[in-house]
Amino acid sequence: MNFVKTSFLIATAIGSVLATPAQAKTKIVVTYPYIASLVGEIAKDQAEVSILAKGDEDPHFVVPRPSFIGKLRQADLLIINGGSLEIGFVPPLIRQANNPRIMPGAEGFIDLSQSVELIDKPDQVSRAEGDIHPEGNPHFITDWHNVPPVARAIADALGRVDRGGAGAYQKNLDAFLARWKVQSATWDKKAEPLRGKAIIQYHRLFNYFARRTGMKIVGELEPKPGIPPTSKHLEDLITANANAGVYMIVTDPYHEQKSPEGVARKMSVPWVVLPQDVAAVPAAKDMFSLYDTLLSSVLR
C-alpha cells in the first residue's frame, strides 16, 4: 500500500512540475504534411507543428508511433483530414494522450473534411466493397479549390485556441487567400487542355483533381478500394478501356509500381507518379508546388 501511495505522490509531483504552462507558441499536431503547410501559411512562426504522417506514406496506414502520444499530450490543437482517413491510427493515440483539449468535440480538435463537400458518398456501406469511406472520398485536397475553405477552418481554429493571435491569423489568411486566388486562376487555365482526357488511377486518390481538371477517370488498378490489383482485374481493365483513348495511368508514391508500369506498357500510354500530399514527391514542397507538380506531371 505504501508503495502505491509513494508512486501516486511521485506521479502527482512530477505532473504538477512538468504540466506548468510555459509554452509561448501554440502547439499543433496535424496528421498530414499539407495541413502543416497550411498552418505554416496562417500561423507563420507562432506555432510549433508536429506531423504524424510522412508525405510518401500511405495516408490510410500510418504507423502509430508511441512518441505521437507525447506530442498529442501537449497539443493545444489537433487538426485532422477527416472522412475516416485517420480512423486506423488516430483514435487510440487520442485515447492514450490524456489530453481533454484535443478530444473530438473539444475546441482544440478540428476535422477539415467538414469544411468541404465530399464527393462519391456511397449509397450502400459494406466492407464487401473494400475499404470504403461512408462519408465520401476523403482525398479532397487534390483539388486546389478546396484549399480556401480548409485554410479558413484552420485560421478559425487557431483563433479559437489562441485568441490573442486571432487578428494576425486572419491577416495571414487574407494574404494567403489573395495569393491563392491568383494562383488558382493560373492553374484553372493551365488545366484546360486536360478537359475530357481519360485516365486510370491506382486508388481513388485523384477524383477531386480529375473533377477539377475535367479529366475522366475510367478505372482503378485496385479492383476495390484498398484491395491490391490482381492480374485478372488488370487484364479486364485493359480490355475494357482498349478503345477508350486512355491518356495516362496515374499512381502515388507509396504503392508498388509494377502494376501501373505493366498496364501502361500494355496500353502504350504513359504513367506518372502524382503527389497526393505535400512531400509525397520531392518537388511538392508546399501547397503551391503541390499543384504545380500535379499539373505539370499530367500535362505533357
Add this chain to the structure above:
Amino acid sequence: MVHIAFISALLLAQQRGEPVAAQSPIVPAVANPATATQPKPAPSYDELLQRIEALEKAAEERKPPRAAPSTAGTFTQNRFNPDLSLIADFAVVGTNVDDKTAQRLVVPGFVDPSDRTGKLRGIDFNYLELAFNAAVDPYFDFFSVVTVAPSGIDVEETYVDTRQLPFGFQLRIGKFFSAFGRLNGMHQHVWDFYDQPLVYEAFMGAEGWKNPGVRLSWTAPVDFLLQLNVEVFQGVSDESPLFNATSYGLTAANGTVLSSKDSFVPGMYVAALKTSFDSGDNVFLLGASVMYGHALQTRIENLPTDMAFSAPGTIVYDGELTYKYLLSSYRSITWQSEYLGRVSSGDLALASDGLVHAASKRQGGFYSQLVWRFDEPGRFRVGARFDLLDQNTFTVDGAGQPLDNLLQRYTAMLEFSPTEFSRFRLQYAYDRSRFLDGARKGVQEVLLQMNIAVGPHGAHSF
C-alpha cells in the same frame, strides 16, 4: 406572382363577358353562385384580390388533411447505440499429443494441468468477442469486451475512462487488463502468435491478468512517450494461476486444521512505466513493470496434492524492449523481448504432515521474437519466437526442491491478412517445457488459425 396571373386571367375573362367561375378551373361553381348567373359591373382590383383570397382559403379548407409526419421514430435512439464489433477466432490444430494426455501436461512449478485452456485436436471454435464502446457523457468513455467461448461467457473487460482530467491524468475504473508488461493489456486477436509467451502463461494466466480495479495513468508532457500507470486491483481471481488474496483451510491427516485469514482487499498493486522514442525509421519502446499482491497456490508439482502455498508478499516484475524498423509504408521488422520474474515467499501448509512450513519461490523466464512484415501491400508477416523459463527454485524449510529450469519452446508463424479485417495464420511450435508424469514430453503442434473482425474499424495500436 400567382395572384397577379390569376387576376389578369379573371379580368380577361370578365372583359370577354364570360362567367368567371365557370372558366376558372380552381373556382368551384358553388363558391360564389352569384357571379355565375348575374353579370355585374367589373369589380375593382381590391375586390378581386379579396375574392381570390377567400377562394384560396375555401380550397385550402377542402383539401384532405395532410398526412402527419411519421412519429414512429420519435423516441428511437439508434444513433446513441454503442459501436459494436464482433471478432471470431477458429483454428485447425494438429499435435503429437492426444487431448487426454494434453490435459495432464504440466510445466513443472509453473503451469498446472487445471490451467490449460482450449486448443484441442481438430477444428476448434476458440471464441467470439463482442466489443462495445461509446462515450457515456462528456466525462467518461465506456468500453466493454465480452467473450463467448465453448467454456462459457466471460466479461473480459468493462470499464470507463475519464475524458477531462487535467495535467495528463486519466482514470480507469472497472474490470480491465493490467497495463503490466508489453503484452498483458493486449487482446488475443492482436497477439503476434496464436498463444501467449510461456512466461506470460505461467505468471499471468492464459489470457493475461484482468481484475476489477482502478488505474491512474499519467502521460508526461514531453515530445516522446513517457507514461506511468498505477493500478489497484481486488486481487482475487480464480482465472490466474497466481494472485488470489483468499484464505485457505486444510484438515490434515492427524486432524489438525491448518488455515489462514483472508488478506486485506483490494490486495493487488501494479506500477508500469513505459517510454518510447524514435529516430528516423527506428522506433524504440521500453518498459518496466511491477506487480505486488497475495499469491495462493493449491497445487505444486512434486508436492502432495492436499496443500496450500500462501504468499502474501508476492512480486512479479517485468522488463520489456521493442524495436521496430520501418522499411516502407507497409513493411517493417519488429524485435520484441521481455523478461518476467516472480519472487514469492510465505507459508506452505501440508495436509500430509499437518505442519506449516516456510517456503519460497524464485522463478523467471523470457521470450524474444522477431516479426517481419515483408510484402508491399503489407499483407504477409512471418515471425519466430523463442521462449525460455530459466529460473525455477522452490525452497521449503531452507532446502531446495529439484525443479527443471531449462524449459523452452520454439515457435514460427506465417500470416496472411487479405485485409485488416481477416487473417489466416499458420503456426508451428515445438514445446520442450511440458512434462508428463515427471518426464519431459516434447510437444509438436501445427495449427492454422482464422481470425475475422466485423463492425467499426478497429484501430491498431503500436
